[in-house]
Amino acid sequence: MLFKDQLDFVTQHIKKNKLRVFMTVLAATMGCAFLIVLASVGFGLQDSIRNEILSDEKVTKIQVHGNDQFTEEQINEIKNIEHVETILETITVNASAHSFFEDRDTDSELYVANMHNFEQVNGKLEKGKYPTKPNEIIVGYHFAQSLVNDAERKIIEEKNKKAEAEGTFYNGSEEGYKDSLIGKEIELALMPRIDGAKETKKTKYTIVGVMKKPSYDWMINNSIYMDTEQKPMLATTLAATDVKEDDMFYSEFNIFADSMENVKPILDKLKDKGYSVFSVTEQLDQMNVFFLVLKIGLIFVGTIAVLIASIGIFNTMTMAVTERTREIGVLKAIGASPKLIQRLFLMESTFIGIIGTLIAVAISYVISFVANATLPLILEAATGEDAFSKNDIIFSLIPWQLVLIASAISIGVAMISGYRPARKATKIDVIQALRQEL
Amino acid sequence: MIQVENLQHTFLIGKKGKEKHVPVLKGVNFEVKKGEIVAIVGKSGSGKSTLLQILAGFMKSEQGSIKVNGMETAHLTEAESAAFRLQQFGFIFQNFQLMPGLTAFENIELPLKLQGIRKAMRTEKVKKLMDKVGLTDVADHYPNELSGGQQQRVSIARALITNPPILLADEPTGSLDSETEQDILLLIQSLNRELGLTFVIITHDEEVATIAHRRFRMYDGELVKEEA
Ligand SMILES: Nc1ncnc2c1ncn2[C@@H]1O[C@H](COP(=O)(O)OP(=O)(O)OP(=O)(O)O)[C@@H](O)[C@H]1O
Numbered sequence: 001m002l003f004k005d006q007l008d009f010v011t012q013h014i015k016k017n018k019l020r021v022f023m024t025v026l027a028a029t030m031g032c033a034f035l036i037v038l039a040s041v042g043f044g045l046q047d048s049i050r051n052e053i054l055s056d057e058k059v060t061k062i063q064v065h066g067n068d069q070f071t072e073e074q075i076n077e078i079k080n081i082e083h084v085e086t087i088l089e090t091i092t093v094n095a096s097a098h099s100f101f102e103d104r105d106t107d108s109e110l111y112v113a114n115m116h117n118f119e120q121v122n123g124k125l126e127k128g129k130y131p132t133k134p135n136e137i138i139v140g141y142h143f144a145q146s147l148v149n150d151a152e153r154k155i156i157e158e159k160n161k162k163a164e165a166e167g168t169f170y171n172g173s174e175e176g177y178k179d180s181l182i183g184k185e186i187e188l189a190l191m192p193r194i195d196g197a198k199e200t201k202k203t204k205y206t207i208v209g210v211m212k213k214p215s216y217d218w219m220i221n222n223s224i225y226m227d228t229e230q231k232p233m234l235a236t237t238l239a240a241t242d243v244k245e246d247d248m249f250y251s252e253f254n255i256f257a258d259s260m261e262n263v264k265p266i267l268d269k270l271k272d273k274g275y276s277v278f279s280v281t282e283q284l285d286q287m288n289v290f291f292l293v294l295k296i297g298l299i300f301v302g303t304i305a306v307l308i309a310s311i312g313i314f315n316t317m318t319m320a321v322t323e324r325t326r327e328i329g330v331l332k333a334i335g336a337s338p339k340l341i342q343r344l345f346l347m348e349s350t351f352i353g354i355i356g357t358l359i360a361v362a363i364s365y366v367i368s369f370v371a372n373a374t375l376p377l378i379l380e381a382a383t384g385e386d387a388f389s390k391n392d393i394i395f396s397l398i399p400w401q402l403v404l405i406a407s408a409i410s411i412g413v414a415m416i417s418g419y420r421p422a423r424k425a426t427k428i429d430v431i432q433a434l435r436q437e438l
Numbered sequence: 439m440i441q442v443e444n445l446q447h448t449f450l451i452g453k454k455g456k457e458k459h460v461p462v463l464k465g466v467n468f469e470v471k472k473g474e475i476v477a478i479v480g481k482s483g484s485g486k487s488t489l490l491q492i493l494a495g496f497m498k499s500e501q502g503s504i505k506v507n508g509m510e511t512a513h514l515t516e517a518e519s520a521a522f523r524l525q526q527f528g529f530i531f532q533n534f535q536l537m538p539g540l541t542a543f544e545n546i547e548l549p550l551k552l553q554g555i556r557k558a559m560r561t562e563k564v565k566k567l568m569d570k571v572g573l574t575d576v577a578d579h580y581p582n583e584l585s586g587g588q589q590q591r592v593s594i595a596r597a598l599i600t601n602p603p604i605l606l607a608d609e610p611t612g613s614l615d616s617e618t619e620q621d622i623l624l625l626i627q628s629l630n631r632e633l634g635l636t637f638v639i640i641t642h643d644e645e646v647a648t649i650a651h652r653r654f655r656m657y658d659g660e661l662v663k664e665e666a
Pocket residue numbers: 449450451462480481482483484485486487488489642
C-alpha cells in the first residue's frame with residue numbers, strides 16, 4: 001500500500017469519528033502543554049540566574065587567590081598556557097585618593113595597572129582613550145558625579161535625610177560635575193590608610209578617558225586608574241609620609257581566557273600547577289547540575305500528565321479496533337498483511353500524538369509569553385516592590401531542546417499506547433470477523 | 439491448478455477441560471483444473487466452508503497438503519499467506535463483505551490499493567471493470583444504497599480487480615432471490631468463458647451446481663466426486 005493511501009485510510013477513519021478523536025487530541029494537548037510549561041519554569045529560572053551571574057563578572061576572568069606576588073617566570077608560564085589572553089596585575093594603592101578640581105573634590109580608590117593589558121580586558125571606554133603619556137589617567141563612570149563642592153554636599157545631606165525618612169536611599173546622581181572631564185586637569189593627593197598619617201603633596205594629572213558604566217545600577221565606580229609606570233613615583237610620594245614600603249601596594253592577579261569555553265581547561269592546568277584559582281564558570285557548573293536535576297524532576301512530573309492522556313489514546317484506539325473488527329477481517333481476507341494493519345492503527349495513534357503535540361507547543365509558547373509579561377506586574381502589585389520587573393526575571397523559557405524532549409515524550413507515549421490496540425487488530429481472526437453481522 | 443491431498447481438520451469445542459474433538463475434514467482429496475468451475479455441495483455443517491477457509495489460508499489445517507499453482511500453501515505464515523491471497527485469489531462471500539464506509543468504486547479499488555498501485559492506474563482499471571459488470575451507474579453509491587444483486591456484483595468486481603487466477607466463492611447467491619441469482623450465475627459463467635478464470639463455488643443450491651463443470655459432495659468429512 002502506498003504511503004499516501006495509508007494516510008488517506010487513516011484520515012478517513014479519523015473524519016468518521018471526529019468528536020472522539022478531537023477529545024483524545026485535547027487530552028494529549030493538555031498533557032503535553034502541561035509538561036512543557038512546567039519544565040519551562042526550570043529553564044526560565046536557570047536562565048535568569050545564569051544571566052545574573054554572568055552580568056556580575058567577566059566570564060573569561062580567572063581569579064587568583066592570595067596576594068602572592070607573581071614572579072616574572074610565573075607570569076610567563078601562565079601566559080604561555082594555551083588560550084590565555086592576558087594576565088592582568090591590578091595594584092591597589094593603599095591610600096585614599098583625594099582629587100581636587102575647581103572648587104570640587106572627592107575621595108576614591110586608586111588603581112595601577114599595565115594600561116595595555118587593562119585595555120585588552122576592559123575594552124571600549126565610555127569616552128576618551130586609554131593613557132599613553134605619564135600623568136594621564138582614566139576615571140570610573142561616576143567620577144564626575146562624585147566631584148562635589150560644599151554647597152552640593154549640603155544639598156545631598158538634606159536629600160539623604162529626606163530619603164531616610166521615607167525609608168529609601170539617595171545615590172547623589174543629581175549633583176556633581178556635569179560637563180565632560182576629558183582633557184581636564186585634576187590635582188591628586190594621597191591619604192595613607194595608617195594612623196596619624198598626613199596627606200601627601202598634590203600632583204597634577206590629566207583625565208583622558210572615562211570608563212563604562214558598571215553592569216549593575218547600584219554599583220558606583222569613581223575610581224582612578226593609571227599606568228604601572230607611575231608606580232615608582234607614587235612610591236616616592238608615599239615614602240615622604242613615612243609609609244613603609246610593604247604597606248604601599250597590594251597586587252591582585254587575574255588571568256583572562258580568550259573565550260568562555262576555554263576557561264575550564266585553563267583552570268585545570270593552573271590547578272595542576274598548584275595555583276589557587278577560581279572562576280564564576282565553576283559556580284555556573286554547580287548551578288547547572290542543580291538545574292539539570294530540577295528540570296529532570298519537572299519533566300518527570302509533566303510526563304505523568306502525558307501518561308494520563310495516553311490512557312485516553314489507548315481507549316480510543318481500542319474502541320476503534322473493536323468497532324472495525326469486521327472491516328479488519330475483510331482487509332485481511334482480501335490480502336492485507338498483519339504488518340500493514342498494525343501500521344495503519346499505529347499511524348492513527350501517532351497522528352493523535354503529533355497533532356496534540358503541535359497544538360501543545362503553540363499553546364505553551366503563548367502561555368509562556370503571557371506569564372512572562374504579566375507575572376512581574378502581578379507580583380509587583382502584590383508585594384509593592386518593583387524588583388521583579390527591573391531584574392528581568394524570566395519565569396518561563398521554552399528552548400528548542402525542551403520542545404524536542406516534550407515532543408519525543410508525547411509522541412512516543414502516544415505510539416506506545418497505540419501499540420497494544422494495533423497488535424490486537426493484527427490478531428483478529430478473519431473467520432470470526434467475517435461472521436459478524438453488518 | 440489446485441491439488442488437495444489428505445486434508446484433515448478437527449475442531450475443539452466446548453468448555454475447557456471438557457472439550458470435545460469434532461473431526462470435520464477426515465482426509466479430503468480433490469483437484470481443480472485451470473479454467474474449471476467446480477461446485478462443492480453437501481449438507482449444512484458437513485465442512486464445506488471449513489474446507490474453503492483452509493484453502494484460502496484463513497486458518498491452518500492439522501494435516502495434509504494444498505498446492506496452488508504448484509506452490510505448497512499449507513504451511514505459509516500469516517503474512518505470506520496474506521500476500522499469496524492478494525495475488526492468487528479472489529473472494530466472493532454470501533453476505534458480500536463490502537466496506538460500509540467506502541463507495542462501490544472505492545470497494546472495488548481496495549485490493550489495488552493493497553497492491554500499492556498508483557491512483558491513475560487504479561481509476562482506469564476500476565472504471566473498465568465496473569463497465570464490464572454493469573455497475574457504472576452506481577459507482578458513487580455506498581453499500582447500503584445498493585440492492586443485494588448490485589452488492590454481489592461489486593464484491594465480484596472487487597474479487598476480479600487484481601486479475602487473480604482463482605476465485606473462491608462461499609454461497610455466492612445464498613442471499614439473493616432467484617432472478618438475481620440467475621444474473622450472478624450468468625456473470626460467473628461469462629467470466630469463466632471469456633477470461634478463463636477458475637471458480638471453486640460452495641453451494642447447497644442445485645441451480646448453482648448446474649453451471650459447474652464438475653461437482654463434489656462433502657460427505658462424512660470426505661469429498662466425493664458426483665456425476666453431472
Ligand atoms: N470455529 C469453529 N469452532 C468449532 N467448530 C466449528 C467452527 N467452525 C465450524 N465448526 C464446526 O465444523 C462443522 C463444519 O462447519 P462448516 O461451517 O464448515 O459447515 P458448512 O458445510 O459450511 O455448513 P453450511 O452449509 O451450513 O454453511 C460444523 O459442525 C461446525 O459446528
